[in-house]
Amino acid sequence: MPRFTLEIIDRIDTQPLIQWARKQPLTPELFNDKYTKRLEQWHGLGVELLNYGKSWNIFHAPPIEEVPLLRDLRDRYYPAANSCLLYYYPVGVGIGSHIDKPVFHHEVVIINIIDSQPNLFGEKDSIKFKFRSNTHLLNDGDVIRFDALMEHGLPPVKVPRYSLSFRIIAEPKK
Ligand SMILES: O=C(O)CCC(=O)C(=O)O
Ligand SMILES: [Fe+2]
Secondary structure, eight states: OOSSOEEEEEEOOOHHHHHHHHTSOOEEEEETTEEEEEEEEEEEEEEEEEGGGTEEEEEEOSOGGGSHHHHHHHHHHOTTOOEEEEEEEOTTOOEEEEOOOTTBOSEEEEEEEEOSOOOTTSOOOOEEEEETTEEEEEOTTEEEEEETTSOEEEOOOSSOEEEEEEEOBOOOOO
């Protein structure tokens, strides 16, 4: 992948994903012993960040293959990914600009899922996603690929949103 880019690589129907996501038991995310207000659920390898993100624990979550929806998306957009992270962002929650921790491979694929009612024309509100000095508008179902070693972030969302991130996590040699 050429670096320094954010590409929207596809737009998919999110209805099956929303139905699935709403039924998942999600856990409040902790960072530096504080709740981020995002809720999360891992499949495949998961990461618990410690010590302000300076170190981490890698753990085994239920396999991606257990959920055919997730397996199919991984096979389609990021076959090498060994980690899938579902986040829920309630209204008013975002994440400040950051770069991802080195435990993750720099290439990430994220599916943007807006859980709001479409308008009369079947359209849902978009959300803002910051990447480097640009703000991109992301629509429901947009599949993006970007270099997570470049600054990125999400202003507080105005509509409930899920995201599904596929990544490669380097497991330490035993
Ligand atoms: O949810 C997203 O779209 C991006 C989240 C993110 O950048 C992260 O958790 O590192
Ligand atoms: Fe990130």
